[in-house]
Amino acid sequence: MHRHTIAVIGTGYVGLTAGACLASLGHRVVCADLDPVKVAELGRGDVRILEEGLPELVQAGLDAGRLRFVVGAADAVRGARTVFICVGTPTGPDGRADLTAVDAVVEEIRTLLEPDSVLVTKSTVPVGTAARVTAALGRPDVGVVSNPEFLREGTSVSDFLQPDRVVIGSDSPWAAAQVAELYAGVDAPVVIADAASAEVVKYAANCFLAVKLSYVNTLAELCEEVGADIGRVTTALGQDHRIGSAFLRPGPGWGGSCLPKDTRALLGTADALGVDFPLVRAAIGTNAHQRTRIADRIARLCGDADGSLAGVRIGLLGLTFKAGTDDLRDSPALALAAELARRGAELTAHDPAVPATRHTELPADINVVDDPHQAAKGASALVLCTEWPHYRGLDWARIAADLHHPVVVDTRNHLDPAALSAAGLAWHGTGTSPVEPAPTAV
Structure with a gap:
């Protein structure tokens, strides 16, 4: 070589x-x-x-x-x-x-x-x-x-x-x-x-992935309405070699430094050339819908039918746009946090890659703590936004004792519903039925 x-x-x-x-x-x-x-x-x-x-x-x-x-x-x-x-x-x-x-x-x-x-x-x-x-x-x-x-x-x-x-x-x-x-x-x-084809490939790949993610998030919403399980649905979908299993995990929306930027860029190029691209435009709109949909669900679980969260404390687990990085750019967790704050919620958050010393990079209405259990203290709901592996091993009995209401919203279906149920918590995943707390032994 x-x-x-x-x-x-x-x-x-x-x-x-x-x-x-x-x-x-x-x-x-x-x-x-x-x-x-x-x-x-x-x-x-x-x-x-x-x-x-x-x-x-x-x-x-x-x-x-x-x-x-x-x-x-x-x-x-x-x-x-x-x-x-x-x-x-x-x-x-x-x-x-x-x-x-x-x-x-x-x-x-x-x-x-x-x-x-x-x-x-x-x-x-x-x-x-x-x-x-x-x-x-x-x-x-x-x-x-x-x-x-x-x-x-x-x-x-x-x-x-x-x-x-x-x-x-x-x-x-x-x-x-x-x-x-x-x-x-x-x-x-x-x-x-040729150079032009190579330049198209990058945007074509990322926009296709964005469309696939928006599709599965809408599919998860449908599953919630009809009582289906998104995990079983996507497992079957992924076994079709024409579709594949990658990018079929529902969540709070897609973000990061690439997909939001590249979908907007491809649309900008298409618009400038007079090419209509409704599929990508719809994927962007569907992605923005996720934060509203999840915030509505949190409000209902906290007992407010009109969607207000004024004075309600919410704990957030995860702030980066995905696990394994410290990147906050276009994070769906921050987009959801902004929507919750707009409705009046008081937010306490933890992320292993975002210590409290990085608070200046975050909106002022998010209080960052260095212990994930602290995010639950006095909260009416705990919301998992980023799929950090160690969140699965938290002390859920301690969290259940600290929460004002025993509610965990798992936007990524990352946690073990049985473990939360055994600890006395109600688990609310995405695109699947909730798992209620296990009955207390008399």
Whole structure:
């Protein structure tokens, strides 16, 4: 395998994971960031992102001399044969991805790139970005490639090194071949396409998953109405090879740094081109409906038929958008919390990845505690929002004694209903019948 010299611009989830993984494949990698404090931390192996296996991979790269960190893109690209752009592309006012950071990087490095090098967009970018970058570069000797990432937070290292596929899009065959060489140590099919097709793939995949999640959440609502069990329904669905079992778990809605942004971006692109995409639009609307539906249910369980929760204390278990990450971006837990607070609820929350010291990152109406049992103290209901594994082993008898009403709303069907029932708690899952407290022995 030929070893390359690579520059990675941006050290967020995508950039840091890509840099560390490429170094683990034997390449020489220089990662750049604008924040000198962050660069110094990473240079010491101090990874502040909660991501399984990433700190160890970064440290291994540093120890082997194949990974280093610098301030600014200019220092990183000198001598690099391949340059990855991994900067943020947040949602703009029109719903489309904001390419300000991508444009700034291209402008900064365009004259510094080595002849016959390749510039790769790893960030999620709208269709047409490769053509836009090519025009901005004005460098016919530099190839431009779209190499979209398909990383899930919490499993990004394994997703990079053991992917379902590697997608490489370019209108320059030699540039695509050069990027394909970087993945020679990865056992996965490599899909070579034109740049526009590769850019569509990323949005197409995430929007399909969003549609699937919204579908199963609506199916769960239907199951509640007819007395069916969503778990049995999705088990049967998942055994159909045309459907598969992934992304068939109901919950409080989908969120995170990708699905909300990418669905809005695809809709923005479609709208700009006059293409109607009602399926994705409906998936977004269905997702927003989840927080209202769950809040209505909590209000009914707390004894208020009109939906008000004024002065009612609610405990929340989990704030991040899913377990295994400390990311709060577009978290469905926070969306639900905002709806509960709007109705007047007093919120006390716990999350193992969000200590009370991070309270400044949260809305002021959420009181964060460092012990999950404290979230239940005096609450009229305890609501599980994020599926952290250790929540299954809480002291439910203690929680039952501390709750004002013996009600647990499990938005992810994560807890053991029998264990809660034995402790004297009523378990209310999603898309299934509630389990009442076990009778007390006389």
